[in-house]
Amino acid sequence: MAESLLSENCGKLRELMDEALKLYYKVEDSTEATSSDTVQGYITRGIEICEEATRLVSYAGIFSRNEGLSDMATADIQYFLLPVLLGRFTTQLVSRERRDLIRISEIYYRDFLQRTNDYGLSNYTFKDESSDKKEKKERQKSIGDDFKFRDMKLKQFGDKKKYQTLVTDLKKRLDEADDSTRREYYISLLNYFICIAIEELNFLDTEKDLLERMQKLGPGSSKGRDKCPPQKKTMQAVIITKDQVQKAIFGAGYPSLPTYSVQEFYDQRVHDGIFPDPTKPKTGPMSLQEASLAGLSLDDEKEKEIEDEETKIEKDDEELLRRKRDDDEYKDDHRRGWGNRANRS
Template sequence: MANSNEPEETNLLTVFNQGLDLYNSICNSSEHTNSSTVQSNVKKAMSLFEQATHLVSYAGIFSTNEGIEEVATNDLQYLLLPALLGSLSLKLTNGERKEIIDVAEIYYKDFMSRCNDYGLSNYVFNEKKEQKEPQNEFDKIAVSVNTRASKIQRYKEQKELKSKLANLKTNMENEHADEEIKRDYFLTMIKSFIHEAVDELNSIEMEKPLLEYMATVKKDEKKPEPRRPITPLKPIIITKDAVQKAVFGAGYPSLPTMTVQEFYDKRIKDGIFPDPSKQPTGPLSLQQSALAGLDLNSEEKEAEEKEKNLENDDPEYIQRMRRMDEYKDEHRRGWGNRANRS
């Protein structure tokens, strides 16, 4: 049986190491997380770790009925798979953020649950925490102090673990490293990821209400009113009569046409031309008078006025005309013109 499983175990170790090398290169990269290169590597690493997870599940390496001392040294590193997948999930920039943190939360909680089962941690999940509100200000201060103290303590422990991990990694590179060094290295790595998982789960808990609020605001936002379609500018061909309109309409169906009468009626409707059916009020311009059929010739008006005065025997008008005749009799034409003086 051992011989039949050996190729499978070798394949698992190869896939896991490839994913771990890619994960370390991502963490040490100076490129932005949202760069195409980093995002491509994140997806590749996740694919490798997912493949390794399937192989671990198929081989049945872990069991909730055993202690950590019963797990083979080389198998300890596979406990990191959900933590590594959770860390990589949070580095994704494409997709809905809510879905990303939900997936990362599942991975980290699975990792912490397994660590609890093997006695490597005593993490209390939110579902099991007692929801007790502080009774007074002193209780609130005590909770705040304890929370801050636990964060400081985790930070110190994390720093020490990283330093220890760096030293153990140097020893691991020695081909003569014994099993004790390997086991210590893997357990230290697991403890380091436990601290990271706790911090990330706390961050996720704080981010989730914010994302829910933003989703609510986005949902309640009124959609902007659709802009009224702008009538496209079209040429208008003026035709002389309805016959030409029918001809042009048939020849150029895409161009609207109108007769002269339709054009004139449209001008009246737009207020550019006067409406002949309405009596004009106030003084008229020459154009309005012409369009209305009125004649403003001053000479004709004067002749009409003279004829009217004669018919009515206006004494003032007759007296004025007599004085004009006497003046003409006494003064010959051209009198007073310096050019005609002798």
């Protein structure tokens, strides 16, 4: 039962991941404005898919601090991308207050870079806000530091182009690729998105400074997306963790930030009526996952249905008898195989 449920989740995860990447490229390659209804529809759908995939990744327990990249199955490497895709989609939303979007996007990008650091895929150095501001002031005073900063930017741009070209070439060979080629593709894709995450964090950092200056100038100075009406509910980041302990240790790495663990996110969706309540029995057929969450067995469900039907027969239930008579009449008039005329004269 558990193996079947895990296999079902893995199949759904692969489908969600494929769709999320397709939506990402649709948004990136679109010639329409980001604020258009079509592109915003792609972005909103992308967020929903990535949040659902994040819940399933946590449920399957794919990531562990006791493992290295070499211990992971090739197909599982792509799930590293969920936080960075969520960060990118969130950055491009226009329907919420801009400062809120920046805050959530930063959580996602930092979570992605922290996880890739832990698995030896990146070596990003995290800085707290006070030291970062101090470094900026010092850099403004030093011409030498400006040159170093410029060289670093050029290197990041070169790395991004290199991995982008490699990903494009490997993607063309995926249909007939062996496991090693697929692994190289996923790792190259991760390296490409590591460059994007670092680049995006720098952009968001600059945008935060700009918003702070505009706020100091007064309410009339804020223009564009930052003038969106405030929302009643602030957005929350959904990170790949199972519970509060993992959230503090291996989530975004910043327990003081208002992030959701996946369990908190799921509980909230159940409370809002978006997800089914696993504690309440569902009427009608159940999937394997729904039955497991409800603590039921599908065999038990079938036995209960058979018992209910026998009880109705004993009581001469009119609805059941009428349905059975209709089925018999239909079978009399429509013999099995009559409709299949393939390869027959």
